[in-house]
Amino acid sequence: xxxxxxxxxxMVCLCAVCLVFAGCAQDEQPNTDDQSQMxxxxxxxxxxxxxxxxxxxxxxxxxxxxxxLAPLPEMGNGEKIGAVAFSMTNPFWVTVQEGYEDAAKxxxxxxxxxxxPDEADEQGQADAMTTLLAQDYDAFAVSAMTPFSLxxxxxxATKQGIPVVAVGTDIDxxxxxxxxxxxxxFVTSDxxxxxxxxxxxxxxxxxGSGKVAVIEGQAGADNSEQRKRGAIAGFEENxxxxxxxxxxxxxxxxxxxxxxxxxxxxxxxxxxMCANDEMALGVVEAMKAAGVKDQVKVVGIDFIEEAKTSIxxxxxxxxxVMSPYLFGKAGLILSLKAVQGHEIPExxxxxxxxxxxxxxxxxxxxxx
Numbered sequence: 391x392x393x394x395x396x397x398x399x400x401m402v403c404l405c406a407v408c409l410v411f412a413g414c415a416q417d418e419q420p421n422t423d424d425q426s427q428m429x430x431x432x433x434x435x436x437x438x439x440x441x442x443x444x445x446x447x448x449x450x451x452x453x454x455x456x457x458x459l460a461p462l463p464e465m466g467n468g469e470k471i472g473a474v475a476f477s478m479t480n481p482f483w484v485t486v487q488e489g490y491e492d493a494a495k496x497x498x499x500x501x502x503x504x505x506x507p508d509e510a511d512e513q514g515q516a517d518a519m520t521t522l523l524a525q526d527y528d529a530f531a532v533s534a535m536t537p538f539s540l541x542x543x544x545x546x547a548t549k550q551g552i553p554v555v556a557v558g559t560d561i562d563x564x565x566x567x568x569x570x571x572x573x574x575x576f577v578t579s580d581x582x583x584x585x586x587x588x589x590x591x592x593x594x595x596x597x598g599s600g601k602v603a604v605i606e607g608q609a610g611a612d613n614s615e616q617r618k619r620g621a622i623a624g625f626e627e628n629x630x631x632x633x634x635x636x637x638x639x640x641x642x643x644x645x646x647x648x649x650x651x652x653x654x655x656x657x658x659x660x661x662x663m664c665a666n667d668e669m670a671l672g673v674v675e676a677m678k679a680a681g682v683k684d685q686v687k688v689v690g691i692d693f694i695e696e697a698k699t700s701i702x703x704x705x706x707x708x709x710x711v712m713s714p715y716l717f718g719k720a721g722l723i724l725s726l727k728a729v730q731g732h733e734i735p736e737x738x739x740x741x742x743x744x745x746x747x748x749x750x751x752x753x754x755x756x757x758x
Contacts, residue, residue: 489718
C-alpha cells in the first residue's frame with residue numbers, strides 16, 4: 391500500500407522551554423478469558439461517563455484532529471468495533487481505551503477493548519484478537535506489540551472482509567503483503583522524534599557533555615526501536631557519551647535494576663533517556679536509592695499521571711507528552727469511516743507531541 395503522510399494534528403503549542411522537531415456497549419460480550427479481556431466495558435453509559443476536555447492545548451489538538459479526519463462518519467447504527475491494545479497494566483493504554491469508548495458513545499456504536507496480560511506478551515495479544523475474530527465485529531483497531539505479532543490475525547480479518555485500522559503501531563508491510571493482511575489507515579506519532587527530543591533536553595541540562603544511557607522498551611517493538619534510535623541520535627548529536635543501551639520490556643522494576651547496574655559501572659553517569667514513563671519512574675527510584683538523583687537527569691515518554699506528579703515534585707526531569715486519548719478517538723473514527731465505506735486516501739495520520747518539564751507542567755493540567 392502506498393504510504394503518504396498527512397499532518398493530523400498541528401504540533402501542540404509549546405512554551406519557551408519546549409523543543410519541537412519539525413518533520414524530524416456492547417450488545418454482546420466477547421468470549422475472551424479474564425487475562426486477555428483486560429478492557430471489557432459496557433458502552434451503554436451516560437453522557438456523565440464521557441471525559442470533557444478542559445485543557446486548551448488538548449482542545450486545539452482535538453479540533454485539528456477532527457478537521458484532518460473530515461469528512462467525519464455519520465452516526466452509527468450499533469456497529470461493533472474490536473480494539474486490540476498492548477496491556478492495561480500501563481496507564482497509557484487505559485487512556486487509549488477511554489478515547490475509544492468516548493468516541494463510541496458519541497457515534498452510537500460499541501467498542502470492546504482487549505489486551506494481553508502484560509506489555510511483552512506478543513502471543514497473548516494475538517490470541518486476544520483471534521478470539522475477537524470469532525465474534526461478529528464490523529471493524530478492528532489494533533496496536534501491534536511488534537511489526538509481526540498481529541500479522542496473522544489481521545490477515546484473517548482481511549480474509550473475512552473486516553477493515554482494520556492501526557493505532558500507534560503498524561504491522562510489517564512485507565509480512566502483511568505475504569500474508570494478505572491489509573491495514574486501511576494508520577494513526578500514530580513520530581516516535582523517533584520523541585526519543586530525540588527527550589535526549590536532546592537531557593544534554594541541555596548537562597550543558598552539552600556527559601555520560602548517558604538509553605533504556606528502551608521491548609526489543610523489536612516498533613515504537614521502542616524508533617524511540618531508541620531517536621534517543622541515540624539526540625545524545626550523539628549533542629555531546630553525549632553513550633555508555634549503555636538496554637531493554638527493560640516497558641517494566642518499572644526491570645528499569646530500576648538496569649539503571650542501578652549502569653550507575654554502578656559508571657558512577658559519573660549524567661543522564662538516562664527512557665522509552666516510556668513507567669520505566670523512567672523506576673529509574674528515578676533507582677537514582678534516589680543511590681543518592682544521585684540530582685546528578686542523573688531522567689526523561690520519559692507518555693506523560694502519565696504519575697510522571698506529572700513526579701515532575702511537579704522535582705524528581706523526574708521531563709516527559710515527552712502525546713495524547714493517548716486522541717489515539718483512541720481517532721482510531722474509532724477511522725474504523726467507523728471504513729465500515730461506512732468512506733474513502734481514506736491518506737493512510738498515515740500524525741498526532742502531536744511536546745516536552746513537559748517543571749517550567750511548563752502547569753499548562754498540561756487536564757491533559758489526556
